[in-house]
Amino acid sequence: MDTATAATAVALDRGDCAVFEARHDPAAGERPGHASRLLGLIEETLAAAGVALDDVGRLAVGTGPGSYTGLRIGVATARALAQAHGAQLVGVSTLRALAEGAAEREGRGARLAVLDARRGEAFAAAWRDGEELLAPAALAPAALARAAAGLPRPVLAIGEGTLRFRHEIEPAGAAIPPDDDPIHRVSAAPMCRLARAAEPGAREAVLPEYLRLPDAEIARRRA
Numbered sequence: 001m002d003t004a005t006a007a008t009a010v011a012l013d014r015g016d017c018a019v020f021e022a023r024h025d026p027a028a029g030e031r032p033g034h035a036s037r038l039l040g041l042i043e044e045t046l047a048a049a050g051v052a053l054d055d056v057g058r059l060a061v062g063t064g065p066g067s068y069t070g071l072r073i074g075v076a077t078a079r080a081l082a083q084a085h086g087a088q089l090v091g092v093s094t095l096r097a098l099a100e101g102a103a104e105r106e107g108r109g110a111r112l113a114v115l116d117a118r119r120g121e122a123f124a125a126a127w128r129d130g131e132e133l134l135a136p137a138a139l140a141p142a143a144l145a146r147a148a149a150g151l152p153r154p155v156l157a158i159g160e161g162t163l164r165f166r167h168e169i170e171p172a173g174a175a176i177p178p179d180d181d182p183i184h185r186v187s188a189a190p191m192c193r194l195a196r197a198a199e200p201g202a203r204e205a206v207l208p209e210y211l212r213l214p215d216a217e218i219a220r221r222r223a
Helices: 034-049 068-085 094-106 141-149 160-164 166-172 189-197 215-222
Strands: 008-013 019-024 058-062 088-092 110-118 121-128 131-139 155-158
Touching (some): 008 034, 008 189, 019 034, 019 189, 034 068, 058 068, 068 088, 088 094, 088 189, 094 110, 094 189, 110 131, 110 141, 110 160, 121 141, 121 160, 131 141, 141 166, 160 166
Parallel strands (some): 110 155
Antiparallel strands (some): 008 019, 121 131
């Protein structure tokens, strides 16, 4: 499950090459439905797969970076469900899942995953064939362009942040699919695959990766 962006995404990998997905993408002007939709989407996905939550051996949750409130909802829900049903819990970078989904569709090459971090910044990271090329960071547009320019070619940039900062990323040599390409959406399905290969640890050790202070904390410090 992932709630790092405005979307709420859930997927279930049954282990027999069957993957079931459900998601909510808010319409223009609509608030994210993390709190109201996440549990319903989980139930919907389980029903489609014919699986009970007690049968799920491992839960994966997107740890961001992304929305402060969204991440808290997703991680808290995943930890509670794992505790209640005795499941293992794995945290998965939302940027890594975005890059993984692009790699599965487009094949080899560097994948620059970019999310809109607001405040005029982007959350970005890059991988190639499982190797981290750029560690997750909050970057201003100029720094994002320099990071894209420094990646080995070819570079495919994906994610909602690439649409916001297309004019900075494309001149740096990265290719960006059309705005309406679903490759830009965070999907929970790659999280299932990444979590299957990960080593689960203590549930309480799965925490959001904010990368920077939330707006409320910045305002408090200024005050």
